Amino acid sequence: MAPSQAAKLLPMLLMAVVALPRGLAVFNSEELLPYVELDEAAEQLRRSLLQSSGGTVQSQSEAARAPAVPPLPQTPEEHCALTIGSWCGPYYRQTPTQRPPPKRGNTPCPNDCSGVGQCQYDFGICYCPAGYGGADCSQPRKRPCWRMDSNKRDLGWHNYTEWSHSRCAGICDDDIAMCYCPPETKYGRIEAPPGAPRGTPPVRAGRPLYWCQPSTDELGNKVMWGAVKYEDLFGRDGWCNADVPSFMCPCRIDGRIGSLCNIAVEMFCINQCSGRGDCDQGFCRCHAGWYGHDCSRRRAGLPTNTPPDYMGSKPWLEPAVTPPVAAEDPPRTKPQRVRPYIYVYDVKPDFSTDILQYRIERAHCNYRQFQHGNLTSWIGYNAYALESMLHETFLASEHRTFDPEEADYFYVPIMWACLFDVYGWNPLPRWPKEVHGPRPYGAAMMQLETVRWLNATFPWFARRGGRDHIWLTATDEGACCVFKDVWPGIFLSHWGRTEFPHTSGSQYHADNYGTGIYHRDHDGEWLDQTSRTHACFDPKKDLVVPAFKRTEHFRSSPYVGASPVERSIFLFFRGDLRLAPGQDPECKYSRCIRQTLYNRSRAENWREKYNVLLGDQATVQGDYSLLLSQSLFCLVAPGDGWSPRLEDSVLHGCIPVIIMDQVQVVFESILDMPSFSVRIAQKDMLNIISILKAISADQVQKMQDNLAKVWFRYRYLGVKMAIRDAEHVVTQHREKNGGFLRPNPGVQYAASPVDDAFSTLMQWLYARIPEIHGTEART
Template sequence: MWDAHCWVAKNPNTAFGSRLPENFASETTWYQHFPREGEAFSSSLELPGDRVGLSNWEGGHKVYPLEQCPNQCSNGRGVCFKWHHWDAPQCLCRKGYNGTSCEVEDDSEACWFSPTCGGRGRCRSGFCHCQPGFFGFGCHRTTAYRPATPGLLPDIRPRTKLKIYMYDLPWDIAFPYEYNDGHFGRDAMYKAYEYFMMYFLEDKAVRTENPYEANLFYVPMLLYFYIGNVRDPVPQATLVLDYVRKNWPFYNRTGGRDHFYFMTGDRGTCSIPRWMQDSCIKLVHFGMQRRGITWQGVPNSEYACVQVKRDLIVPPLNMFLELLPSGTEAHYQSVVANRGYDGNRTLLFFFAGGVGDGTEYSGGVRQAIKKLLSSLNPKPPDVEFVEGRASNYRDLLQTSKFCIAPYGYGWGLRLVQAIEYGCIPLIIQDNVYQPFEDFLPYEEFSVRMRLADVPHMVELLRTYTEDQLAKLRLGLAKYYRAFIWNREYSGMAYEWTLAGLERRLAHIQSEYFHHHHRRRE
């Protein structure tokens, strides 16, 4: 294991153990942030930047001696941590601990990938400690395979079944971070990949422990822990792909075409280099596919961010407490019973949220709607447009016939929220594919408009009859489960994701796309 130096003692003869110095200003030569993984002492006392995007990015935080926090963070169960806007440092607890001084043992969220460790182990501080005979993220593995003859790569991939092998990556390549420092942890909006992994580890029908029979390979990059939602994914993704390519033979067999991983950042794959775009299957929330795009930081002028014949657009997770889909199933049972009619929906449409500026934000859609409604005098009484947060957002979802679903800087949640609350989505996202759109009949439950249609949207929406609206609501009742990850709310997004992956496998077998762009080393 590499050495990781948090500080350099001025008198090494008196430096024993790993506890923080009482007075690091006088006792150390250097100390400020979390150490980088794999960091070794550098005589220049500078932090190398070869792995940008790791947890000790140069943010506005400092780590202090434990003595400056309550009960010394229970003797090291956390670190004494302070953001620049805090008045005093606080304990930032390691996984498995909670409380003001990390005094409470709490593993309730520590092993999110397998809360019960599959019944074959125990969650301890973010790791599944497995019973003898089991190993892996969620104690899901029992067997490791290797070729019978060195150098020979057996091919026993089935043609009639989807079989996926998940790589077990070492902690220093991809692993959930020990702390949540507010930048490299978890966020409810970006947890779709967590739900996929959690369900996949228990999916004995699709998951295989034998990589030689797998026809797809799952690379658990855990990117959100390394880059959050807007930082550069390339260093971490490159590190992981290089490790997979050098330590297993399967990536090189197809140039990565049968490998997949999640990129759930706001713009997904838009900023990654072309060799990375053209190789593996990426699961993203933002489906921009447009020729000749001129957005800053989007270098691919051929198709911008995704190719739907290869990449898979999946729905994000709606986990806002006031908007959880706890009543969605009952609502759609009522919709079906009433043959799609809903007399409670008296508003034509609504939108509430940020408007932004510039053509990149929402593709100019939000600004165009604001301009339209500002020009109408009087404003239609059955239209609600709120710039900013609306305290009655839930009520608006439940009383509107149409709910506007634009994107923002990248993907947005409004499509999912509209569907979960029975509101017909009005999707205005030029050149952006929606979740599962290549095999899900959106015309049965949503309305699409172009940016160019916005000046006439009010009169266009009024042309829909009650019978047509009822038919669209029945379509929502048929397909809403595809947009919900939580199985406790009857969600089937995991199953629809598998269907999408199986479709990509068929595309590979049909030679619909090839690996054209060679990586530049």
């Protein structure tokens, strides 16, 4: 390509980086292939963009002056430090094979999915968005607001007195049960005219009435299920009528921002439809010829060199899209591949994309969102963020295969945790819809219905009884409540509770899986089909995996290049203690571990005597990451189930002190946990100070050295946004250190995905192929 051609490329490159904060705009030239061929001039342009965005391009002389950072591992033995058993080495000893071109389907769908659905060309199955159903997406599949009449209005403000999240004082979008100002108001919703083609957007979207329900009617009579004055909503200066209203309803639905909820921004979809489709609040409407949940598949017979949207019309998508390696046709980024091969189901929308479309709260169920100017931004800590992030990682992974017949494993990405955020507010989604049980019941029933759909649609679940199917159950008590018909599968969760029999430990009624329920859809009492048949976790077939933490969360850790600080805090914990009167009268939360230790620390002045910081946000203040980096020991105790305290400890180099009997922590079944942590029985927890004081300085040093050898296994770098976040944090520390990365132990992994949590999972799965398949591992 001539320099003049490279100059023509400049506007496109600039668009790709203009919306990114400093340090994140690292343009990957490989993503342009095969659409352009970069020459020396274009490469110079890439380097200048990298430097202007806060990246670092070191010269040879600079590299020579840099302090020596330990190298990344090269041999299987180096990769497998502090692992137990033989699961790690075989993955690194297998022989790579040539990656074949991706399989491309060409089976047409009935009626072309009526113009609203998405055809899965491998099988000729229509996947329909919320509001539509049937084999060709021509049938209505509604989610009405609570107490809604046939005109999408409330049945009567005074006829029914109960409150519901989805009860609507305006007009309901009954595809997703979202409430808007009524059409007779100035900013009311006006639907598409009768007879308009399916999928036609409304004439006017309207202002939302989410969490805005009237406390009185027009005459001043009290409305039992509302809390906002009638005039504030429907008066002349109210939300639904005034250009600048005196009262503002919250704007929290995905795709709309601003105090007036009138600024349209991109919505969240898994991997943003790979830049090959338009996102509709979680459902990808793929461009012609593209298909799959992430629109990464190309129909057979069609060309593959169409550039994704972020190459032209939507450059703001670039930071949020991780190009799927398996979709490359022909393969180029990684032309060779290793096992395991993972097939990712396009799960029926009822159990996947519907849940995203129903969520309404844009910050639920994911780790990122779009803000002003379509800037991709991180969502503050979300306990269930791993669900969407892991789905994206599987889709982008080099281990993904589009051929289920060659797959070693099958990943089933149902929205188990996301369902917890939407379940119970509305008759849908529920299985069966007439039963409103606790949230674990809803999730377990959804999973059972998924298996029934898999068996009715595909042959692969029945082939091995589900033993090669992978499920993520990221909620508080994990897989405790799954049905016995599903239990033979591989369960990834954050909760490694091993005792049996077991009962729910949740003090939150809606999450207690011990409620008895009978229904014809399951054989007798559901508990007899679920929690009474298996433990919550089986270390022989399941794995406790880390919660997702972005690198910014542990920015003060020496492992990402921060300046090491004295670990002057002897023991640290900050978190929920449920100390408010009446909040937890039975002291059930955290098995009463956190509360007991907090009360003892206060009674015996541990803070003054030993510099122990143990409390909640009000009693232990300061920067959380810095406090962890200044701590020698960190308490790891349960919450209402799992708690990500082990990850916090390990990622900061603080020695974990684990107190929770018969519960395995993250990777405890595959790593040498005693070499870098301390476990104390619950009966001995009041002796925690004397136990920790008895550990010698040499033992402490060995545990700290070992933490540096495993910390990277507790973070995920499988998606572009996570990698750039790591690069950004490391770049900041490098700049503060005169342009060089501090050679702290473990820092060689600072921004490297080598042996991260997902890689660890792949290594473990590879070793289990013979057991799962009943054959020798294939190479």
